[in-house]
Amino acid sequence: MNKTIIIAYISSMVALLVSIWLGVSIGSVDVPFSTLWDDTNESLYNILWTIRMPRVLLAGLVGASLAIAGAAFQGLLKNPLADPYTLGVSSGASVGAVATIFFSISIPFISTFTLPILGMIGALLTMVIVLTFARLIDRSMKMETLILTGVIFSSFLGSCISLMIALTGDQLREIMGWLLGSVSMRGWPYVKMIVPFVVIGSILLWLYRRELNAMMYGDERAMSLGVNVKRSKYAILIGGSMLTGAAVAVSGTIGFVGLVVPHMTRMLWGADHRHLLLLSFLNGASLLIICDLVSRTIIAPIEIPIGVITAFIGAPVFSYIFYKQRRK
Amino acid sequence: MLQVKNICGGYGTTPILKDISFQVEKGTFLGILGPNGCGKSTLLKIISGVLKPSLGKILIDDKELATYSNRELAKTMTVLPQLHGAAFSSTVRETVSIGRYPHQKGFFSQWSEEDEYAVNQAMVQTGVKRYENAYLENLSGGERQRVFIAQALAQSSQLILLDEPTNHLDIAHQQQILDMIRKEVTDNGLTVVSVLHDINLAALYCDELLLMEKGQVRAFGKPHEVLLENQIADVYGAQISLQAHPEQPKPQITILPEIHEPLKDGKITLNHIQIQEEYVELRSQFPLRVLSSAVHNAGLGWYENFINRTVKPEYNIENVQEEYTQYLYKAGFSPTNTVGMMTAVEARKAIIKQYETPFGEVYVIVTAGIGGAIDVSKTYEREFPIRIGTINIWVIMNAKLSDEAFVQAMITATEAKTKALQHERVMDYQTNTIATGTPTDSLLIAATQTGDYMQYGGPITPVGKIVGRGVFEATTEAIRNYQKGE
Incomplete structure (x- = not known):
């Protein structure tokens, strides 16, 4: 491993720790970091451990999931404009979630978790349908087929959401708020719910880091290098969809993270997926923690939807890096 | 090294290849020639295992293609399709390193000294070592092609399949690329099978030529046995004339244009x-x-x-x-x-x-x-x-x-x-x-x-x-x- 990569990991780790520190400390009440282990001030201790910490961790996990899924999808589809939402999985999750609000569904026993669980089921169903359909069209699942299939399903599911929005009266604000994304007031159960998906999905993607590298040169060359292209594609699509579906189900559709973070990471540290995936994971977490912090503090006590902040921060940063890169 | 036996096949139900058989000995450079659409690329895809033949079999080192595992096959045979670049910017060294994929075992294997040696060796052989840290997209077409060949060499297999390695290159780069491949064949006993577009280059660099016509083998043999004036004119449907190369004992063809300056008034008085x-x-x-x-x-x-x-x-x-x-x-x-x-x-x-x-x-x-x-x-x-x-x-x-x-x-x-x-x-x-x-x-x-x-x-x-x-x-x-x- 060379020096640059070590620096890359160290700086990303430091950025993440600093983000967590800022995320738990700053807010309507300033909480010193020492409260983490020091429970002498009980109210501060409670704020930190029951409100701030789960919120920061949830933001971090959602950001990490979207970023690593985006990096893997961009690599797999060989398209820098791909993001975790390209395959339509997020629209599936959204339909599940919006339907929950629209029909005021509440499944017994899981009550408050009806929305994220239906969201995940929506994501899962969409993934299965998209993959099956793409495979029906063309057995080798060319990249263009996948992208087009994703576009078709996204727009169809998008119309379903629009229809529900058009027909709704009272729940409009709730639906819009969910669609714009938020990690507030979720608490530990949501963190626990997303963790297994993040762990399994990320490990699955990371196992295919070398295959992603080989597939940069096209399916045929990858095959000749000994890559089981079909299996790798499935694994990466399933891993990425799992992460995306889980993230959308718990926090709504938060844009830009999955597109910008892998891009920035690649520009800074190179396109080698052996490192790109993990670095995107770390940087995605940091970015979303900071965005969430901004969203709840900038015009406090009003909270701006986090998706607005990611776009506000993401777009200019992205443009600047893009500009610098092209001018070289 | 490579035996192709009675191969038939193609895409879907319409067969493109009809009963193709030939074999390539170790340390030879075989050129596959033929007009556009004669099945050259299909043949290459079938040999490389991307397409399954409907009939016939392919033996590599006397072992049937289908019995190889992915990685085993990748260590025995390298296929280099026409590549133009990677989806994302990578350095020359990173690109060449990809060639070591089949040699890395398991999910956690580390980069070994052998990997490092093979990558360096491939870069030296192809002359790309001096710009190993350059980004691929900043290189010329010819330099990039060298990098891809280095990637193929780093794969360390005995058989390499190439698809028009000199396509779109100027003559200096065509010469360099083919000299390089020829050297690997002559000095290191590499076996190369390459689809080539340019009949003259094929005649100059290949030991044997396979001339295809409408999915069948029209001729197979040494350049002087395959490049016959009537045969080439017939297969390609072009007017050509055959001559000796000025320095090498190899035949070369020249196109005879159908439209040319009229010689009619040429009368000496x-x-x-x-x-x-x-x-x-x-x-x-x-x-x-x-x-x-x-x-x-x-x-x-x-x-x-x-x-x-x-x-x-x-x-x-x-x-x-x-x-x-x-x-x-x-x-x-x-x-x-x-x-x-x-x-x-x-x-x-x-x-x-x-x-x-x-x-x-x-x-x-x-x-x-x-x-x-x-x-x-x-x-x-x-x-x-x-x-x-x-x-x-x-x-x-x-x-x-x-x-x-x-x-x-x-x-x-x-x-x-x-x-x-x-x-x-x-x-x-x-x-x-x-x-x-x-x-x-x-x-x-x-x-x-x-x-x-x-x-x-x-x-x-x-x-x-x-x-x-x-x-x-x-x-x-x-x-x-x-x-x-x-």
Whole structure:
């Protein structure tokens, strides 16, 4: 491993720790970091451990999931404009979630978790349908087929959401708020719910880091290098969809993270997926923690939807890096 | 190394390949040729395992293709399709390192010393080591292609399949890439199978060629066995002509354009031939096909101007090529379009004779200096230096001559010249025998290549008859002219 990569990991780790520190400390009440282990001030201790910490961790996990899924999808589809939402999985999750609000569904026993669980089921169903359909069209699942299939399903599911929005009266604000994304007031159960998906999905993607590298040169060359292209594609699509579906189900559709973070990471540290995936994971977490912090503090006590902040921060940063890169 | 047995197959239900069989030995370079759409790429895809054949089998190292695992196959055979770049910017070293994929075991394996060595070796062999940290997108097409070949070499397999590795490259890069591949074949025993577009490059670099036509093997063998004029013309449906490579014993083809500058008005008359102060000239305004032993632009070629220049006896022969080129410039001739001879005889003593024949007019122009006349059968016993004197003969024909007619006309003309010397009793002053010529005689046969086609030029053919007579008569007169002046 060379020096640059070590620096890359160290700086990303430091950025993440600093983000967590800022995320738990700053807010309507300033909480010193020492409260983490020091429970002498009980109210501060409670704020930190029951409100701030789960919120920061949830933001971090959602950001990490979207970023690593985006990096893997961009690599797999060989398209820098791909993001975790390209395959339509997020629209599936959204339909599940919006339907929950629209029909005021509440499944017994899981009550408050009806929305994220239906969201995940929506994501899962969409993934299965998209993959099956793409495979029906063309057995080798060319990249263009996948992208087009994703576009078709996204727009169809998008119309379903629009229809529900058009027909709704009272729940409009709730639906819009969910669609714009938020990690507030979720608490530990949501963190626990997303963790297994993040762990399994990320490990699955990371196992295919070398295959992603080989597939940069096209399916045929990858095959000749000994890559089981079909299996790798499935694994990466399933891993990425799992992460995306889980993230959308718990926090709504938060844009830009999955597109910008892998891009920035690649520009800074190179396109080698052996490192790109993990670095995107770390940087995605940091970015979303900071965005969430901004969203709840900038015009406090009003909270701006986090998706607005990611776009506000993401777009200019992205443009600047893009500009610098092209001018070289 | 590679055996292809009765392969049939293609995409979907329509078969593209029909019963293809051939084999490639270790350490050979096989080129696959054929017109667009003949199934070259399909064949490559079937050999590489991307497509399954509907019938037949492929053996690599005597083991059936289907029985190899992905990685095992990747260690035995490398396939390099036409690549243009990676989806995301990578450095040269990163790109080459991808070639080690099949050698990395398990999900957690680390980069080994062997991997490092193979990558460095591949970069050195292909000459990309010096820009190993450059980004692929900043390289030229040729440099990028080298990087991809380095990636293929880093895979360390014994068999490499290439798909048009020189596509879209300029000739310098084509040469470098193919030299590089050839070197791996010759020095390291690599086996290469490559689809090639350029027949001439294939003939130059490949040990064996496979010529495909409509999904079948039309010919398989050494370049000279496969590249037959009629066969290539037939398979490609193009007008071509076959020639030898100037330096290598390999056949090369040339396209014969169907639309070309009309040669119709190409008719030589007496007006084209002029005697000037310092030289005899022929300016034709259109190119003639010429075979000559002249001083300037000897050999076979196409030229518009011929000159036979008078020089002083003390002319310094040392840098004759340069001096002659300068002279042609000054005299208003294009040096690349002019055949030049030299003589010590004054231009005004040249003999120009015109003959009417059934196939067209023939002109014979001769200057004869016989001061240095010798008997060719006795030259082995004589010493140099010898006296000055040269017989320069031009035969210009309004006809279309085959290559053998040109050579036969040269023989016939030489015989006629010798006969003229004998007739005039020109003696070798040292041996006191009848001379056969001078040590510096030059001969030029030129034809307009329009009109009647003359396949032969031997003594009893129409061409030979007139060459024999004309050269004899003109040379005899020229000798008399020369003797008169002495």
